Amino acid sequence: MSSRPRRPARPYRRPRRDPVRILAFDALRAVDERDAYANLVLPPMLARARSTGTLDARDAALATELVYGTLRRQGTYDAVLAECVDRPLREVDPPVLDVLSLGAHQLLATRIPSHAAVSATVELARCVLGDGRAKFVNAVLRRVAAHDLDGWLTRLAPPYDDDPERHLSLVHAHPRWIVAALWDALGGGREGIESLLAADNERPRVTLAARPGRSTVAELLADGRADPGRWSPYAARLAEGGEPGALDAVRDGRAGVQDEGSQLVALALANAPLTGGDTRWLDGCAGPGGKAALLAGLAAERGATLLAAEKQPHRARLVARTLAGNPGPAHTVVADGTRPAWRPGTFDRVLVDVPCTGLGALRRRPEARWRRGPEDIDRLTSVQRELLRGALRAVRPGGVVGYATCSPHLAETRLVVADVLKGLTDTGAEWVDARPLLPGVPDLGEGPDVQLWPHLHGTDAMYLALLRRTRQGAGGPFCRADMLNT
Numbered sequence: 001m002s003s004r005p006r007r008p009a010r011p012y013r014r015p016r017r018d019p020v021r022i023l024a025f026d027a028l029r030a031v032d033e034r035d036a037y038a039n040l041v042l043p044p045m046l047a048r049a050r051s052t053g054t055l056d057a058r059d060a061a062l063a064t065e066l067v068y069g070t071l072r073r074q075g076t077y078d079a080v081l082a083e084c085v086d087r088p089l090r091e092v093d094p095p096v097l098d099v100l101s102l103g104a105h106q107l108l109a110t111r112i113p114s115h116a117a118v119s120a121t122v123e124l125a126r127c128v129l130g131d132g133r134a135k136f137v138n139a140v141l142r143r144v145a146a147h148d149l150d151g152w153l154t155r156l157a158p159p160y161d162d163d164p165e166r167h168l169s170l171v172h173a174h175p176r177w178i179v180a181a182l183w184d185a186l187g188g189g190r191e192g193i194e195s196l197l198a199a200d201n202e203r204p205r206v207t208l209a210a211r212p213g214r215s216t217v218a219e220l221l222a223d224g225r226a227d228p229g230r231w232s233p234y235a236a237r238l239a240e241g242g243e244p245g246a247l248d249a250v251r252d253g254r255a256g257v258q259d260e261g262s263q264l265v266a267l268a269l270a271n272a273p274l275t276g277g278d279t280r281w282l283d284g285c286a287g288p289g290g291k292a293a294l295l296a297g298l299a300a301e302r303g304a305t306l307l308a309a310e311k312q313p314h315r316a317r318l319v320a321r322t323l324a325g326n327p328g329p330a331h332t333v334v335a336d337g338t339r340p341a342w343r344p345g346t347f348d349r350v351l352v353d354v355p356c357t358g359l360g361a362l363r364r365r366p367e368a369r370w371r372r373g374p375e376d377i378d379r380l381t382s383v384q385r386e387l388l389r390g391a392l393r394a395v396r397p398g399g400v401v402g403y404a405t406c407s408p409h410l411a412e413t414r415l416v417v418a419d420v421l422k423g424l425t426d427t428g429a430e431w432v433d434a435r436p437l438l439p440g441v442p443d444l445g446e447g448p449d450v451q452l453w454p455h456l457h458g459t460d461a462m463y464l465a466l467l468r469r470t471r472q473g474a475g476g477p478f479c480r481a482d483m484l485n486t
């Protein structure tokens, strides 16, 4: 009996190694496995790949876009993938899920043609997962490719009028609790919150600060790689794709990467009106030292000294490195601002830029929105209140405290300040209107505190409350918690 002729087996072909996608996958694994931050792990990986000639500048830009884009829209891609995988996503191995998300991002949010996105991702899967799991990846991505992003969102997101928060959460890839918190803080209708969420999904240009007495904006602009900042007289914005390390001033530590919102907060505290002496300044939460560097330079120009305190020793070392070379005296100490090592009433100006959820810096930390949860708020706000109380004790009567957060969440901003002011017993405090201390910056709200926004100011969503210490304790005439509608 003659048997049917067998189709000749296809010769085995080795997978094609694409260094861009392999690097993007490695970065996603580091973020996933080690809880690393993409903005910290990716630059050294790219620098190594550039120095060995594995990637050129265009490849590096593509790898960056793949990593940031995949992380930023993770929640939306998970919702799409959940429709395309025949088991709960939590049962899919994390490395497989990373490859699938990378593929979904290329299919749904880049100009890479669908067939190229699928085949490049399947080749990646063959390299990093093996041929068996690559078949699974292929099958899932073919289902993802059945619709474009709008098509998927129409299927998955409820109409805006039925459930505005869930709608915005899927369309703009923010967890629902963050949509709700940002909306509470911003107020207004659909247009404002949509602009804010869209701005959170844009990568901001890198902003530099020329450290006073060490560098100037003119120096940063000199070789045409940067434009002047919009609001801060110390700011310069690098051109798209610009490398901060390419500038001598940054390499020498005479200028640093610093969002303009962060610069405005430090400048407002430095320029707040005071009566009496003005020689002792404290940054009570200084690590890694961006605001401390600006404050130390300004303090030096005015014959004042900055003490930069930081609880974490490794972060205090970063502060000390940043302050080395300051034109005037600046000291760094490891200290807990809730149990301070200095006598009450020591300082004329105190900044507390407290640890927070970081919901104001989502543009720069693509994975942060998926890592935080509403359960973080209670823990953080109790430290925030303690740090503000400590700052009010540290400043002398007549001196000024700046309470800053890189989060607009009301529980971390106005509610902390109002709560602390209500409960003061050993000190009193009055509000200082912060708005005139950010000259030329529009849309600062009704005051006396200020809230910056990415979509309105192009900055991180920094919050600043300025308080002047008075002699009176709780209930004194200047304890004006009532100035806020909280």
Ligand SMILES: C[S@@+](CC[C@H](N)C(=O)[O-])C[C@H]1O[C@@H](n2cnc3c(N)ncnc32)[C@H](O)[C@@H]1O
Residues within 6 Å of the ligand: 262, 284, 285, 286, 287, 288, 289, 290, 291, 292, 309, 310, 311, 312, 315, 335, 336, 337, 338, 353, 354, 355, 356, 383, 387, 406
């Ligand atoms: C938002 S960051 C400050 C950023 C800094 N001002 C800058 O511009 O570079 C908050 C810092 O406060 C520190 N920190 C947290 N709890 C603290 C405490 N109890 N006392 C002092 N520092 C604390 C954190 O380690 C972190 O470095």
